[in-house]
Amino acid sequence: MRYLLIEDNPSLANAVLGRLTMAGHVVDHADTLEQAADYMAVGSYDLILLDIMLPDGDGRDFLERHRAASDATPVIVLTARSEVSDRVGVLDLGADDYITKPFDFSELEARCRAVLRRQGGTARNLQTLGDVRFDSLAGTLEIDGKVIHLRNRELRLFEVFAGAPEQIFSKSKLVDRLFSYDEEVSENAIEVYVGRLRRHLRGSQVQIATERGLGYRLTLT
Structure with a gap:
């Protein structure tokens, strides 16, 4: 956040x-x-x-x-x-x-x-997206009984996607959400964190799709 x-x-x-x-x-x-x-x-x-x-x-x-x-x-x-x-x-x-x-x-x-x-219209820290259970307080994803602990920026990035499924986020928008003005980062950093989330989500019903020329969106399969 x-x-x-x-x-x-x-x-x-x-x-x-x-x-x-x-x-x-x-x-x-x-x-x-x-x-x-x-x-x-x-x-x-x-x-x-x-x-x-x-x-x-x-x-x-x-x-x-x-x-x-x-x-x-x-x-x-x-x-x-x-x-x-x-x-x-x-x-x-x-x-x-x-x-x-x-x-x-x-x-x-x-x-x-x-x-x-x-x-966000929720009363708890838990959110279910397809077969993925997301606990924003614990910073975990649970998929088929396996608990995955997210690192800080992985967690914050997943929060952005999970807060608006199917919405497209540009790389520049994600940089704005994940980094302060004092931090000098390139948009390539977003590719790194998206790649990490994709590995965590591999085999689940949740995917982070690339919209060429536009950015990324979280989608359910």
Whole structure:
């Protein structure tokens, strides 16, 4: 998954970045609302983590504009305010969830997973595609009783495909979903990860088809 973290506290931002990156997510970090707007102008995100008090404005104004623009990207607000009225306020503005600082990183990860499941219309981490059982939390595929453990980027790539079966994803779009702006990679890296997934899926009803000149799509046979 690709996250946008909008947080101006360097210590907290680095800790969140480290934790989410270790879990295999791609995270772009903005420490101002202006920088966040620049990121969003050129890329798309699965989830936004939004601080309230920022050097150049109030995160609630950002959230209000975000929803007014009909952008459905889920938002979790990171807030130091514990008053019920403050929490209700951000939810009424369109936040999908909030977490009060200081927070435990395992709770933050769990809240991210819950919001993303709701966004995808599922209530659990398990998904069945043909004869393949995918557990996004455990990072595994199960095929004919055999459990295959995916590496981080294999997992994130399969999440993209499994989230939209039959949809064609270009190589450039997949690079955008799997790598941050700080990472210099070529589209050939996508071919490597697609090849790995294909080997894992060999013999199953799930295939990653190549659409020549367009990209890849997950299809059931």
